[in-house]
Every structure is written in structure tokens, then in C-alpha cells.
Amino acid sequence: MTNLISTEPKAAAPPARRRLTLDWRRDIIYVGFVAVVIVFAFLLRDQGFVSTTSVMNILRQTAIVTVVAVGMTYVIAAAEIDLSVGSVAGLASVVTAMTVSHFGLIPGIIAGLAVGAAIGAVNGALVAFVKIPSFLVTLAMMGIAFGIAQWSTASAPQPILDMTYNNMFGGGSIGPIPVLIIWMLLAVVLGAVVLKKMPFGRQVLATGANKVAAEYSGIATRWIRFRVMVICSIGAALAGMLYAGRLQSGRFQWGQGDEMNAIAAVILGGTALSGGRGSVVGTFFGALLMATINYGLILGGLDTSQQQIIRGIIIVLAVALARQK
Amino acid sequence: MTSIHNGGAEGRPPSAPSPSIPAVRMVGISKSFNTVTVLENVDFDVLPGEVHALAGGNGAGKSTLMKILQGVYSKDAGSIEVGGEPTSYNSIHEAKAAGIGMVFQEFSLISTLTVAQNVFLNAEPLKGTLIDDKVMVEKAQAIFERMQTPVDPEGHLDTMSTAYWQLTEIAKALSENARVLIMDEPTASLARHEAKALFELIGRLKADGIAIIYISHRMEEVFEIADRITILRNGVRLLTKPLNEITPAQIVEGIVGKAVEVSAASVNADENAPIVLQASGLASSNGVHDLDLTLRAGQVVGLAGLMGSGRSELARALYGIDKITGGSVSVDGSVVAIGSPQEALAHGICLIPEDRRLQGLILDHSVANNLVLPHLDAVTKGPFVDERAVSSLVSRLIDAFAIKVADPSAPAKLLSGGNQQKIVIGKWMSRDPRVLIMDEPTAGVDIGTKAEIIATVRAHAESGMAVLVISSEYSELLAMSDRLLLMRDFTIVREIDRLSVTDEQSLELEVQGVAA
Numbered sequence: 001m002t003n004l005i006s007t008e009p010k011a012a013a014p015p016a017r018r019r020l021t022l023d024w025r026r027d028i029i030y031v032g033f034v035a036v037v038i039v040f041a042f043l044l045r046d047q048g049f050v051s052t053t054s055v056m057n058i059l060r061q062t063a064i065v066t067v068v069a070v071g072m073t074y075v076i077a078a079a080e081i082d083l084s085v086g087s088v089a090g091l092a093s094v095v096t097a098m099t100v101s102h103f104g105l106i107p108g109i110i111a112g113l114a115v116g117a118a119i120g121a122v123n124g125a126l127v128a129f130v131k132i133p134s135f136l137v138t139l140a141m142m143g144i145a146f147g148i149a150q151w152s153t154a155s156a157p158q159p160i161l162d163m164t165y166n167n168m169f170g171g172g173s174i175g176p177i178p179v180l181i182i183w184m185l186l187a188v189v190l191g192a193v194v195l196k197k198m199p200f201g202r203q204v205l206a207t208g209a210n211k212v213a214a215e216y217s218g219i220a221t222r223w224i225r226f227r228v229m230v231i232c233s234i235g236a237a238l239a240g241m242l243y244a245g246r247l248q249s250g251r252f253q254w255g256q257g258d259e260m261n262a263i264a265a266v267i268l269g270g271t272a273l274s275g276g277r278g279s280v281v282g283t284f285f286g287a288l289l290m291a292t293i294n295y296g297l298i299l300g301g302l303d304t305s306q307q308q309i310i311r312g313i314i315i316v317l318a319v320a321l322a323r324q325k
Numbered sequence: 326m327t328s329i330h331n332g333g334a335e336g337r338p339p340s341a342p343s344p345s346i347p348a349v350r351m352v353g354i355s356k357s358f359n360t361v362t363v364l365e366n367v368d369f370d371v372l373p374g375e376v377h378a379l380a381g382g383n384g385a386g387k388s389t390l391m392k393i394l395q396g397v398y399s400k401d402a403g404s405i406e407v408g409g410e411p412t413s414y415n416s417i418h419e420a421k422a423a424g425i426g427m428v429f430q431e432f433s434l435i436s437t438l439t440v441a442q443n444v445f446l447n448a449e450p451l452k453g454t455l456i457d458d459k460v461m462v463e464k465a466q467a468i469f470e471r472m473q474t475p476v477d478p479e480g481h482l483d484t485m486s487t488a489y490w491q492l493t494e495i496a497k498a499l500s501e502n503a504r505v506l507i508m509d510e511p512t513a514s515l516a517r518h519e520a521k522a523l524f525e526l527i528g529r530l531k532a533d534g535i536a537i538i539y540i541s542h543r544m545e546e547v548f549e550i551a552d553r554i555t556i557l558r559n560g561v562r563l564l565t566k567p568l569n570e571i572t573p574a575q576i577v578e579g580i581v582g583k584a585v586e587v588s589a590a591s592v593n594a595d596e597n598a599p600i601v602l603q604a605s606g607l608a609s610s611n612g613v614h615d616l617d618l619t620l621r622a623g624q625v626v627g628l629a630g631l632m633g634s635g636r637s638e639l640a641r642a643l644y645g646i647d648k649i650t651g652g653s654v655s656v657d658g659s660v661v662a663i664g665s666p667q668e669a670l671a672h673g674i675c676l677i678p679e680d681r682r683l684q685g686l687i688l689d690h691s692v693a694n695n696l697v698l699p700h701l702d703a704v705t706k707g708p709f710v711d712e713r714a715v716s717s718l719v720s721r722l723i724d725a726f727a728i729k730v731a732d733p734s735a736p737a738k739l740l741s742g743g744n745q746q747k748i749v750i751g752k753w754m755s756r757d758p759r760v761l762i763m764d765e766p767t768a769g770v771d772i773g774t775k776a777e778i779i780a781t782v783r784a785h786a787e788s789g790m791a792v793l794v795i796s797s798e799y800s801e802l803l804a805m806s807d808r809l810l811l812m813r814d815f816t817i818v819r820e821i822d823r824l825s826v827t828d829e830q831s832l833e834l835e836v837q838g839v840a841a
Contacts, residue, residue, distance in 0.1 A: 193709075197709045197710055198705075198708055198709055198710060199701035199702055199705060199710055202694065202698070202701055202710065203698075203701065205690070206687055206690065206694070206698055209687045209689055209690055210683070210686075210687045210688070210689075212683055212684050213683065213684055213685060213686055213687050214687070214698070215646070215666060216644075216646070216666060216676065216678050216684045216685065217666075217698045217699045217752070218666045218667055218669075218670045218699045219698070219699075220665065220667050276687070276689055276690070277689070
């Protein structure tokens with residue numbers, strides 16, 4: 001490590017070119033992903049693991065969780081957490097479904113996103129300005145949003161008959177590519193560009209790494225934390241709308257448990273749970289890794305309970321290997 | 326009087342302290358780290374019932390000597406006797422068992438526990454295998470009664486002021502049967518009346534035969550409560566004398582060394598220079614009150630004062646970190662509201678904070694990211710960060726401040742203290758601040774870098790910026806400042822005549838408020 005700091009001040013002049021080296025600990029997710037694909041390709045060659053169908057299935061399976069996980073990457077990179085995303089997705093699916101049925105397509109889309117923005121604003125205000133830890137705020141919001149969604153629909157699914165909506169948000173495809181995958185790629189690209197290339201992204205990482213130093217550097221850290229909570233909730237609401245489109249109905253249970261999958265994807269993707277380090281592309285691969293494992297295990301004939309055990313082991317392994325000394 | 330000393334747990338019987346046998350006698354203590362000698366053949370002793378002050382500048386070896394006494398460091402040579410018996414211990418536990426107690430400068434208490442729980446932490450009285458809370462509270466109560474200080478043993482520490490924390494620390498040491506108490510700057514975070522109460526307690530502890538080693542930079546206090554003083558300089562014991570045989574000036578001379586004249590030739594005290602920042606009647610939520618301050622273009626104003634006099638608090642208030650609750654601040658003639666660092670920056674006020682690692686830098690992030698963090702909005706192309714603009718800004722700053730780093734994408738934590746501090750300063754300079762506030766800008770920085778930083782600050786001031794420097798190093802204040810202001814009890818009490826202060830000693834005497 002000492003050679004990083006030379007005694008030559010001049011050496012700083014050329015902008016450092018990012019070398020294409022593999023940092024084992026940093027890039028564990030990509031190594032792990034490739035390893036898992038190779039293992040499955042070998043073990044499951046007779047079940048047709050290597051095929052376009054498989055790729056599409058895996059991508060489709062992971063799409064909605066990835067949308068949630070992109071927003072979660074911001075929250076965790078800012079050293080916060082959001083446990084309410086699953087419930088927000090459920091509530092957004094219900095609100096969208098009801099609004100589409102009563103007022104039409106556009107109001108429905110707006111209403112769904114507005115649910116996310118409103119809950120995110122409440123979460124954000126409580127976290128950033130009332131200074132309640134995000135874990136507690138969103139734990140409470142998880143119950144509240146779930147309860148509202150269940151209560152307002154009397155636990156009944158809300159069918160969506162508007163096929164434009166269902167095609168746009170889930171069921172349809174553009175050419176050979178399902179719209180779900182397009183939504184997912186949009187979220188990943190937008191999320192990655194903002195986090196990596198825009199001042200806001202840098203400020204999120206700075207706030208997550210050291211809130212005090214970021215504040216002293218003139219960053220409005222409270223607004224940063226507020227905004228990441230809003231972004232995450234809007235992502236969750238979009239995920240709920242995708243559930244609604246795919247399943248042609250809104251229901252309070254859509255998205256239940258997604259918070260854990262999203263958090264797992266983010267952490268697998270190399271974002272530090274303590275904040276300050278984060279990658280949306282890593283998150284994408286984290287989600288993809290989990291979906292691939294699931295798919296492989298299903299092809300391999302394992303049942304849900306066995307899948308859960310193996311998935312748990314892989315998460316612990318990946319995080320342990322990636323951990324900094 | 327009942328023995329304070331045996332107030333706590335079972336423990337040993339009160340060995341009637343004989344005043345002729347030192348409670349602690351350290352003889353010929355030497356210590357080196359790698360090849361650097363930090364203590365050389367130092368003798369030190371303290372008698373039962375005596376307050377022995379230990380003084381010396383930064384790096385004199387005070388804290389190393391005390392850490393050896395506490396068993397944190399092992400000595401290279403020399404011997405330690407406690408209560409007349411030779412000891413050799415190698416851990417804090419053994420030192421505690423021998424009767425050495427420490428009242429930590431940064432309190433070693435757990436804020437979520439009660440006073441009694443802290444006093445008996447890891448030594449809880451048991452009933453069977455369970456903690457006997459009732460006995461614990463009673464025992465704590467007994468200790469505080471003997472200290473004659475009213476403290477509720479069942480109160481939670483996080484609801485109490487620092488004075489109570491300190492009392493809890495002292496009670497904890499007494500419960501461990503300490504015969505020697507080391508107090509390191511015990512009044513630094515106390516209000517005046519609390520300090521007075523502490524001195525009264527020290528008096529009672531003395532009467533009870535407890536030996537006290539008292540480390541303080543405050544001359545008044547030393548003269549008020551200490552019986553003897555030992556001065557260390559550069560790891561060597563300079564003198565040990567009863568306080569009635571020494572004057573404040575002699576102590577200052579002992580600490581500072583021979584008087585070094587600091588040239589005042591370059592002082593720019595032009596009273597007609599345009600006013601950049603003016604504060605009047607300023608009060609803040611962190612305790613600053615009735616404070617008037619004028620900073621003029623091209624001048625460096627040094628803020629002198631003791632630790633805990635409110636200098637950092639003033640800096641934080643002016644930068645919008647802590648709330649301004651009264652008075653007004655104007656920049657370039659117009660009154661401004663400073664409610665956040667963003668607003669302070671918008672008015673051209675920048676702060677280089679005192680804690681580089683916590684407040685100044687994001688240690689895990691790269692040098693480049695740290696340098697560019699305050700200017701992200703200025704290096705964009707459209708909505709995106711322009712990497713080309715970033716790297717040209719970064720390399721300009723690295724050159725301008727001679728930051729020694731081969732790869733700006735290396736994390737800031739890999740750099741030396743001096744280079745880290747250059748980043749903290751450098752990150753503000755591309756903004757051309759109107760007012761630059763620097764809180765201990767050269768703390769933990771090597772001599773060479775220190776000189777560079779001082780030169781940079783002077784150069785920037787000459788270009789028309791107003792600078793406010795807080796420093797506990799008098800040589801640095803003298804080398805940088807055009808004007809000197811004295812801060813005490815959270816307000817600026819007066820201006821020190823810059824031209825009459827020509828060396829560190831006279832500045833120290835001004836700050837201490839004692840006549841030479």
C-alpha cells in the first residue's frame with residue numbers, strides 16, 4: 001500500500017486511468033455470479049439451463065425486486081435503511097388499480113407514483129428532520145402501509161381491466177423483450193448514472209460515509225437523507241405498479257417480503273451496510289445472482305424450503321468473502 | 326472525618342497513609358518509541374494528601390509518564406514504588422489493583438447506564454449469580470456521601486452534565502480503593518462554579534490522604550490547588566518545586582523554553598482596511614454570548630484562549646453548524662442570516678474544522694473526492710459531473726498545496742496527517758472564500774508542513790481574505806496573526822496588543838491572566 005503515496009508531488013498530474021484490475025473483495029459479486037452460472041450450466045445442462053428461455057425467465061423473475069433494490073441502494077449508501085418498501089409496493093398496487101378503474105389510465109399511474117412520493121416524504125421527514133432512526137420509521141411504516149392497503153380493499157384483490165395499463169406495466173412486450181425487463185433496465189441505468197455521474201450521487205455517498213464531514217463540506221445532509229427516502233419509496237411504488245400490471249390486479253400482499261430480497265441484493269452487490277460505498281450495477285447483479293440461484297434450484301428439483309436454505313448460505317458466504325479486513 | 330477512601334467495596338483496610346512515604350515514587354523512568362526517546366531518566370513522586378501538578382508543552386512526555394503509571398505502556402528503564410513497595414505491573418488492571426486511579430479526560434463512562442452501574446461496572450456486587458442492585462446503589466450512595474457531593478446513584482448519566490460525569494469517575498476510582506488519582510485537565514469542560522466545587526472536593530480528598538496528580542494548562546488553578554509542580558520538557562524533568570517558591574513567569578518559561586522572539590515586522594494592523602465580517606452581541610446555542618468581532622480584509626486574527634474557552638464554539642456558530650440565537654453578523658456590510666453551512670458558504674464563510682478525521686475528511690473516500698466535495702456543483706457538464714474538470718481541479722489543488730499523493734484515487738486515510746490537513750484546507754481554497762475560519766489548523770501536523778500551512782494562510786490573507794485562526798500553539802498564533810483577541814468564558818474579553826506581545830511566554834501570560 002505504501003507505493004500509493006510517493007514522495008513525488010508531480011506524480012499527481014495525469015488524471016488516474018481506471019485500471020481494469022479485478023479486486024477480489026470489491027468485485028466478489030461478479031466473480032460469484034460467473035461461478036454460479038458456470039456451475040449451473042454444467043450441473044443442469046440436461047435440464048436446459050443454458051437457453052434463451054432461461055435467461056428471459058431469470059430476468060423476468062428478478063425485474064421487480066431489482067426496481068426496489070435500485071432505490072434501496074441509495075438508502076443504504078446513505079447509511080439508512082427502508083423496511084417499508086414491500087408494503088409500499090402493495091399499497092401502490094391497490095391505489096393504482098382502484099384509480100385506473102374509476103378515473104382511467106393516466107390518473108392511475110399518477111396516483112400510484114404519488115403514493116410512493118407521499119410515503120417517502122413522510123419517511124424522509126421523520127428520518128431527516130425529526131431524527132428518528134430510519135429502521136424504526138420504516139418498520140412502523142411497513143405496518144401502516146400494509147394495514148391501509150388491506151383495510152381499504154377489505155382484503156379483496158382489485159382487478160384491472162384496462163389492458164393498456166396491463167401491457168405497459170408488466171404483461172406486454174416490445175418485440176421479443178418483455179416490458180418488465182425494460183422497466184428494470186430503465187431503473188438500473190437511471191439509478192447507476194445518477195449515483196455515479198451526478199453531484200447528487202456523490203453527495204449521497206459522502207453523507208453515508210461521514211455525515212459530519214459532509215455537513216462541514218457544505219452538503220445539506222438532511223435533505224440528502226430526505227431525498228433518498230423519497231427515491232426509494234417511489235421505486236417501491238413503481239414495483240407495486242408492475243406487480244399490478246403483471247397480475248392484472250392490485251392486492252395488499254403484492255411485494256410482501258421484498259424488502260429482505262432487495263436489501264440482500266444491495267448488500268450482495270457490494271454496497272456497504274454502513275453506508276458510503278454503493279453501486280447500482282452491483283445491486284443489479286446481486287438481484288440477478290439470487291434469481292439465478294432460485295431458478296437453478298427449481299430446475300434442479302429443489303423445493304421452496306430447500307431453496308431458502310441454500311440462498312441463505314450463499315448470501316452469508318458472499319458477504320463474508322467480500323468483507324473488508 | 327470518615328475515610329473517603331474506604332468508602333467502596335470490601336477491599337483492604339485503610340492503611341493509615343504515612344505522609345513521609347510517597348504514595349507513588351517513579352525513579353529514572355525512560356521510554357522510547359522505536360528510536361524516538363520520549364522520556365529520559367524522569368523522577369516523579371507524589372505524597373499522600375498532596376496535589377502535585379504536572380506541566381509541560383505538547384510532546385513534553387506528560388501523558389507518556391502517566392500512561393506508564395497506569396500500566397498502559399511499559400517502561401524501558403526505572404522503577405515505580407506505590408506506597409513504599411516496589412511494583413512492576415504491565416496492565417491497567419494491575420495498576421488499578423495497586424491503587425492508581427485515573428479520571429479520564431475523555432470520560433470512560435457508559436452514558437446509558439446509571440451512575441451506580443458505572444461506578445461498579447465490571448465489579449458489581451452479587452447476590453448469588455445475580456447483580457444486587459440494592460446493595461450497589463447503597464454502596465454508591467455511601468461513596469458520594471463521603472465525598473460530600475450530592476449525586477443520585479440511580480440517575481442516568483446521559484441526563485446529567487459533565488460535572489456529574491466527573492464525580493462518577495472519581496467515585497469509580499475511589500470504589501476501586503485508589504490511593505492515587507490522576508486528573509488530566511479536569512476543569513476543561515466544567516463551568517466556573519463546577520470547577521470550584523471540584524477544588525473543594527480535591528481538598529477533602531487531600532485531607533483523607535489521597536495523592537493527586539494534577540495535569541492542567543491553567544496556571545490559576547495550579548496555583549490555587551497544587552502543593553508542588555513538576556515541569557517536563559522534551560522528555561526530561563526540568564524542575565520540581567513547591568508552588569510558593571516559583572512564579573507564573575518561571576513556570577511559563579519552563580514550559581515554553583527560552584523566549585523566542587517572533588517577528589512582528591510583517592504585522593498588518595491597518596485599522597482602515599475594509600471590514601469583511603462583523604459580529605455584534607453574538608450569542609449561540611452552544612454558549613457563546615455577548616461577543617463582538619470584527620475581521621478586516623487582508624488580516625489574520627488569532628483567537629487566543631484556554632481549552633474550553635469557547636473558541637471552537639464561536640467557529641461553529643459562525644459557520645452555521647450550531648445555532649446563532651442572538652446578535653447579528655454582517656459580511657461586507659450587509660447583515661446575513663447563517664442558519665446552516667450552506668448559507669455560511671453562500672456568504673463566503675468557510676471553516677476548517679478542528680477534527681480532521683471526523684469533521685474534515687471522508688477518510689474512506691479518495692483524495693480527489695474529498696477535494697472536490699464542496700464544489701460538485703461547479704464541475705458539472707449539464708447534469709453530470711465532468712470527470713475532466715474534476716481531475717484538472719484536483720491536480721491544480723494538489724500542486725498548489727503540494728499534497729504528496731501519487732494517485733488521487735487513493736483513499737484519504739492512507740495519507741500522513743500533514744497531507745490530510747492540506748486536503749482539508751485545499752478543498753476550500755478554490756472557492757476564494759471571503760472569510761476563512763481555521764480551528765487548530767496544524768494539530769497533529771509535522772513541523773515542515775506546519776510552516777507550509779502558515780505560509781499558505783498568510784499568502785491567501787494578503788489577497789484580501791479575512792482569516793480567523795484558533796490555535797492552542799502560541800508560536801503558531803504569533804507567526805500567523807496580525808491581531809490577537811483573547812477569549813474567555815465563551816466571549817471575547819479583549820484585544821491583546823499585538824506589538825507588545827513578542828514571544829510565546831508573554832502571550833501565555835496574557836492568556837492565563839496572571840501578571841508576570
